[in-house]
Amino acid sequence: MKGGLTTVALAGNPNCGKTTLFNALTGECRYVGNWPGVTVERAEGGYEYGGRDWWVVDLPGLYSLAPFTPDEAISAEFLQSGKADVVVNVVDASNLERSLYLTSQLTELGRPLVVALNMTDLANARGMTLDVDGLAQILGCPVIPMAAWRGEGVQALKEAIAVAVGRPSSSPVLPPDRRGERDRYVFARETTNRTVRQSAEAPVLLSERVDHLVLSRLYGIPIFLAIMAAVFWVTVRASEPAMHFLDEWLSRLLVEGGRQWLEGLGVPEWMILVLADGVGSGLRAVSTFLPPIFSIFVCLALLENSGYMARGAFVMDRILRFIGLPGRAFLPLLVGFGCNVPGILATRTLPERRERILTLLINPFMSCSARLPVYTVFAMAMFPSRANWIIFSLYLVGLLAAIGSGLLLRSTILKGEISTYVMELPEYQMPSWRAVLRHAWENLKGFMIRGGKWIVAAITVLSLANGIRLPAGDSPVERIGKRLLPVFRPLGVSEHNWPASVGLFTGLFAKESVVGTLDALYAQREQRGVVEEEEMEGEGGRRLLESLRRHFPSRSAAYAYLLFVLLYSPCVATIAAIRREAGMGWMFFSIVYQTVLAWTVSVLFYQTIRLKENPAEALFWLGLGAFLLAGWVFGLKAWTWRRRRA
Amino acid sequence: MRWRFRYGHRRCSSLIGGGGGKGGGLVPLAEGFEGHHYEIVESPDRHIREMGFFPGARVRIIRNVPSEHGLVVGLGRSRYVLGRSAAALIRVADLGGCRHCHGGIGSDSTAFA
Numbered sequence: 151m152k153g154g155l156t157t158v159a160l161a162g163n164p165n166c167g168k169t170t171l172f173n174a175l176t177g178e179c180r181y182v183g184n185w186p187g188v189t190v191e192r193a194e195g196g197y198e199y200g201g202r203d204w205w206v207v208d209l210p211g212l213y214s215l216a217p218f219t220p221d222e223a224i225s226a227e228f229l230q231s232g233k234a235d236v237v238v239n240v241v242d243a244s245n246l247e248r249s250l251y252l253t254s255q256l257t258e259l260g261r262p263l264v265v266a267l268n269m270t271d272l273a274n275a276r277g278m279t280l281d282v283d284g285l286a287q288i289l290g291c292p293v294i295p296m297a298a299w300r301g302e303g304v305q306a307l308k309e310a311i312a313v314a315v316g317r318p319s320s321s322p323v324l325p326p327d328r329r330g331e332r333d334r335y336v337f338a339r340e341t342t343n344r345t346v347r348q349s350a351e352a353p354v355l356l357s358e359r360v361d362h363l364v365l366s367r368l369y370g371i372p373i374f375l376a377i378m379a380a381v382f383w384v385t386v387r388a389s390e391p392a393m394h395f396l397d398e399w400l401s402r403l404l405v406e407g408g409r410q411w412l413e414g415l416g417v418p419e420w421m422i423l424v425l426a427d428g429v430g431s432g433l434r435a436v437s438t439f440l441p442p443i444f445s446i447f448v449c450l451a452l453l454e455n456s457g458y459m460a461r462g463a464f465v466m467d468r469i470l471r472f473i474g475l476p477g478r479a480f481l482p483l484l485v486g487f488g489c490n491v492p493g494i495l496a497t498r499t500l501p502e503r504r505e506r507i508l509t510l511l512i513n514p515f516m517s518c519s520a521r522l523p524v525y526t527v528f529a530m531a532m533f534p535s536r537a538n539w540i541i542f543s544l545y546l547v548g549l550l551a552a553i554g555s556g557l558l559l560r561s562t563i564l565k566g567e568i569s570t571y572v573m574e575l576p577e578y579q580m581p582s583w584r585a586v587l588r589h590a591w592e593n594l595k596g597f598m599i600r601g602g603k604w605i606v607a608a609i610t611v612l613s614l615a616n617g618i619r620l621p622a623g624d625s626p627v628e629r630i631g632k633r634l635l636p637v638f639r640p641l642g643v644s645e646h647n648w649p650a651s652v653g654l655f656t657g658l659f660a661k662e663s664v665v666g667t668l669d670a671l672y673a674q675r676e677q678r679g680v681v682e683e684e685e686m687e688g689e690g691g692r693r694l695l696e697s698l699r700r701h702f703p704s705r706s707a708a709y710a711y712l713l714f715v716l717l718y719s720p721c722v723a724t725i726a727a728i729r730r731e732a733g734m735g736w737m738f739f740s741i742v743y744q745t746v747l748a749w750t751v752s753v754l755f756y757q758t759i760r761l762k763e764n765p766a767e768a769l770f771w772l773g774l775g776a777f778l779l780a781g782w783v784f785g786l787k788a789w790t791w792r793r794r795r796a
Numbered sequence: 797m798r799w800r801f802r803y804g805h806r807r808c809s810s811l812i813g814g815g816g817g818k819g820g821g822l823v824p825l826a827e828g829f830e831g832h833h834y835e836i837v838e839s840p841d842r843h844i845r846e847m848g849f850f851p852g853a854r855v856r857i858i859r860n861v862p863s864e865h866g867l868v869v870g871l872g873r874s875r876y877v878l879g880r881s882a883a884a885l886i887r888v889a890d891l892g893g894c895r896h897c898h899g900g901i902g903s904d905s906t907a908f909a
Contacts, residue, residue, distance in 0.1 A: 213846035244873040248848035276873060331842070335850040358858060358875070365859060365868065464877050467865055477866060477877065501843070571866060571879030572844055 155196065155205035158311055160266075161229055161256065162240035163249055164211030165576055167268040169193070171240055171298040172208035175308070179588050183454040186211060186574045190221040190498045192228065199308045207234065210498075213248075215255045220498040220506075229259060236314050238307070240266045243280055243295070244273040246346055250338035253289065254323050263291040263320035264310045271297040277349030285345045291320045299582075357577040361461065370465040377458070379542055381449040386526060386538040389441030393526070397438045401693070404430035420617065427673065428613040432606030435666045436598060439523035443597050446519055447590040450488055454589075455581035459484060460573060467571075473556025474564065476500070476571040479509045483552070486516030487545075488593060490720060493518075494727040504566040507732050508559055511740055512552040514720040517545050519597065520661035524715050527665050531698035532708040540709070544716050551717055551747065562786035563793070597662075600723075604660035609670040612652070616674050627652055627671065640771045641714060641752040642707025649675070650701065650711060660721050665694070672697035710756035717748035746782065750775045805830055806860040823890065826867065826883035828857045834888035844882055848872065854891065 158175075160168045164186035173180055176195035193208040209225035217223040229237065239256050241249040256263055265285070273280060286293040292310040296303025324333055363369055408426035417425075453459060459481060467477030479500060486493025493513045497506040517525070525544055529537035616627045624632075631648030634655065643650045649671035657664040673693065702708040719741045720728070729737040754775040757768040806829055822837055836853045839845045848871050849855070858875060859868035866877040 213843070216842070216846075218843045242873075245848075247853070247872055248874070251846060251848075251850075273873075331845065332851070335845075335852060339852055361859070361868070361875075367861065367864070460877075464866060464868075467877075471865055476879070570841060570844065570882040571877070572847055572849075572882060573877045574847075575868065575875040575877060577875075 155203045156235045156315055157205045157207060157233060158236045158238055159207045159209060159229060159234035160238050160240055161209050161225060161252070162211060163213055163242065163245075163252060165574060166211065166240050166242040166245075166249065167298050168208055168211065168240045171238075171266060171268065171296075171304075171307075172206055174298045174301055174304045175204075175206050179592060180208065183459070186460075186499075186576070190224075190495050192224060197308075200312050202312070204308075204311070212252065214252055219501045224498075229256070232259075232261070234261055236262045236264060236311050238264050238266050238311065240268050243267045243270045244276055244278060246280075247338050247342040250341055251334050254329075254334045254337055257289065257291070257320045258322040258324075258329070260319045262314040262317055263289075264307065264314050265289060265291060265293040266298070266303070266307055267293050267295045268298050270295045271300070271302070279347040281345040281347075285341070288341050288344070289320075289323060357457070357575075360578055361575070364458070364461050365464055374462055374465050377453070378545070381446065381453075382542045382545065383538045384449055385442050385445040385522070386529070386541055389445045390530070390537075392441035393438050393530075396440070397434065397694075400434040400437050404434050420614070423613050423617050424610055427670065428610030429606055431613070431670060431673065432602075432609035432666060435609065435669050436602040436605050436662075439526070439662070439665075440594060440598070442522055442526050443519050444590055444594050446522060447488065447593040448586060450484075451586040451589040452581050455579065455586055457576045457578045460575050463573060464575070469553065470556075471568060473508075473512075473553055474560030474566070474568060475505055475508060475556065476568050478571060478573045479505060482509050483513060483516050486513045486518060488519055489596075490514050490516065490518045490724040491727045494724065494731055497731065500569070502566070502569045504564050505569060507736060508556060508564045510728055510731055511559065511736065511743075512555050514724055514740065514744060515548045515552040515555065515717065517548045517716060518661070519593070520721065521715060523662055524657075524664045525712060527694060528698060528708050528712050531695040532702065532705050540712075544712055547713065548716055551751070555743070555747070558783060558786060562783075562790045565790070600660065604663045605666035608656045608659070608663040609666045612656070612667055612670045613674065616671060630655070631671075637749070638714075640757065640774075641710040641749070642703065642756040643711065644701070644703050644707070647701045654714065654718065657715065658719060658721060660723075661715065664715060668698070669694045672701065704759075706756055706759040710752040713755055714748045714752040717744055717751055719745045719748075743782070746778060750778045806862055821889075822887040824884045825855070825857075825869070825878070825886040825888045826860075826880050828860060828867075828888060828890070830857050830860050832857055833891040835891055836886060836888050838887035840885050841882060844878075844886070847876070848874070849878075849886060855888070 160172055162168050169180050169189055172178065172193060172195065176197050178193075178195040180189075180193050180195075189208060189210045191210070194205065195208075196203055196205050198204070207228065209228055210221035212222040212225045215226050215230065217226040228234070237256055237259060239249075239253050241253065253265065267280065267282065267285070270280065280295065282293050282295050292314065294303050294307045294310050296307060298304065322329075324337060364373055405426055408430040409422055412422045412426055453462075462484060463477045463480040466480045470477055470479055479497075481499070482493050482496035484493075485496045490513055493516060494510045497509045497513070500506045500509060522541075525541045526537070529540040533540045612627055616625045618625055620626060620629065622629075628648060631650075631652040634651035635643065635645070635648050638651050638654070639645075649668055652671060653664040653667040656667045676693075676697065698708070702711065719725070725737055725741065728740050753771050757771040757775070761768045761772075806827075825834065825836075828834055833854060833856050836849055836851050836855060839849050839851060845851075853871060856870040857867060858870050865880050867880060867883050869876050869878050869883075
């Protein structure tokens with residue numbers, strides 16, 4: 151019992167529909183994906199039934215009570231702790247034999263057990279006939295046939311749970327002297343033979359036919375790349391009109407309109423600065439990014455729901471093996487495209503610590519949605535006709551950085567064998583638009599709250615702080631920006647563009663703040679007339695794009711800046727996740743490694759472009775960049791060698 | 797029984813004169829033919845056994861390209877990507893079932909009594 155509530159644990163194999171059932175029971179909107187390993191943490195929620203409150207715990211999937219991975223350990227530990235008043239074993243009806251191994255163990259927990267025979271609709275469609283009563287008799291517990299995604303059988307399950315609480319614990323299906331592994335397999339097979347009837351001919355699945363193409367050596371990678379390119383095209387091109395619309399109207403309404411209205415009310419200037427230029431401008435900036443963020447989450451959710459994700463892992467297997475990871479490490483990496491924090495948590499599905507560390511170290515190279523606004527704004531400002539290709543190229547650079555880093559770490563401090571690779575390929579399914587839109591909305595809401603908080607706060611604080619004048623005539627923010635500037639000069643940040651260096655600093659708190667910071671600081675500079683009047687062509691919503699064009703000397707400088715944003719230290723939330731999963735040492739390693747790599751790559755890129763223009767200076771910086779890269783490689787090799795000797 | 801590569805796939809060659817159908821001894825699953833059904837006889841890895849690859853279970857090889865690191869294997873309704881090193885450790889008996897051989901069982905699912 152938890153605070154007078156009856157605790158119901160949902161346990162079962164991965165991808166058998168536990169989270170779908172959890173949502174159906176509690177009315178929650180937890181994300182459901184069509185691939186094993188979506189849930190890596192315990193999720194909890196409640197419902198009311200029969201005048202009583204019930205507390206449901208959705209556990210990560212597991213195959214047996216002897217866990218192999220950290221996420222399985224969470225489930226096994228919870229089930230064996232006796233915290234659950236009732237255990238609901240969610241069983242994939244179309245894959246009964248495999249599920250019954252765990253079921254036989256769950257009957258031995260000494261807790262009331264209810265079997266939720268999920269996906270019966272799918273089993274029937276496959277020509278399977280299930281003897282539910284016979285199964286209940288063999289297992290000695292209620293068996294409820296259901297199709298959780300359609301809400302079928304949910305009421306019956308609630309009733310069965312309510313009845314089970316008052317009853318004695320379920321009896322083990324196997325006697326104490328016959329609980330070996332082989333005995334459980336025999337039990338699973340015999341029970342399946344007795345309760346499931348399969349029509350003679352099972353049709354060749356559509357999934358199988360599609361997989362012949364999608365998994366093929368010839369077409370697999372091109373299809374994968376084409377899908378990803380399409381995602382970025384939709385993200386940028388489809389959301390562009392909405393972005394401009396929101397940008398212009400909210401700028402007129404909240405910033406300029408707000409300022410005029412406050413001035414009319416006779417509000418002091420500092421208050422106008424905070425409300426109109428700070429909060430108003432921040433809200434405008436956040437709203438502008440909503441269309442691309444929404445688009446990318448819709449696209450990713452479509453891919454996840456369709457079942458393509460696991461195929462992506464197969465296609466990428468060869469590349470991942472090259473860097474010392476099994477193919478399924480691709481799933482945490484792909485989750486990282488949405489947000490690096492769940493991507494890092496998803497590494498729990500990997501059995502080996504070496505693989506988990508390696509995957510979480512390269513995860514921040516996956517461009518998360520927080521970096522998308524930065525890419526979008528820069529790409530639209532500096533490369534208007536090729537914006538989607540520029541964004542796509544940044545995602546590819548992230549992948550290349552991950553591969554390069556993986557190779558380096560694999561050959562130095564993270565040497566080791568690749569673990570056994572087994573991954574279920576879920577069947578393709580038509581994505582449910584409701585689930586897709588709900589997932590996109592949840593993420594959008596997360597961005598509005600988390601990103602919005604940081605962007606609005608950054609813009610407000612910076613607007614205020616930049617309004618303060620120091621005795622020398624500059625502001626504290628300007629002074630910090632100018633102090634940081636020498637570090638970023640070699641990557642093309644010009645002398646007067648100190649807001650760019652402040653943006654990189656605030657980006658450490660949340661990557662979204664980079665644009666917010668640039669927006670606020672450029673706007674103030676222009677208001678103060680630091681930028682010549684005739685240069686200020688943009689007005690309203692396009693102001694930031696115009697400002698970027700004026701402040702970055704060239705496209706190569708803007709791209710180098712984007713490379714730095716892509717590769718440098720993860721944000722604080724990601725840093726905290728790395729510390730939680732891998733420890734303090736790896737956290738510091740990640741910060742230092744990524745920042746040095748970001749600086750080196752950006753400088754190498756920018757100075758290579760400048761080689762003709764200023765060969766002496768460019769060669770100096772190229773040499774320094776190459777020296778730093780070589781230093782990393784030799785440093786890590788030396789570290790490995792010393793550790794081996796120790 | 798002979799085998800040959802077709803675009804790198806490991807397939808039964810009975811149609812062109814091979815002796816397809818049920819084989820005699822045990823073979824590693826990694827060396828199985830696409831489309832053939834097998835019964836698992838030995839499966840040393842506990843984790844893999846718990847995922848359903850236990851002795852007595854019937855599997856069908858859907859995709860086996862020796863140059864790839866993973867095999868796609870059908871087990872009941874599910875399909876898995878199984879690492880080649882793991883598949884090499886699983887010993888199986890050939891049940892045939894390939895459309896070229898016309899031997900063994902006719903579908904990928906066990907027909908229950």
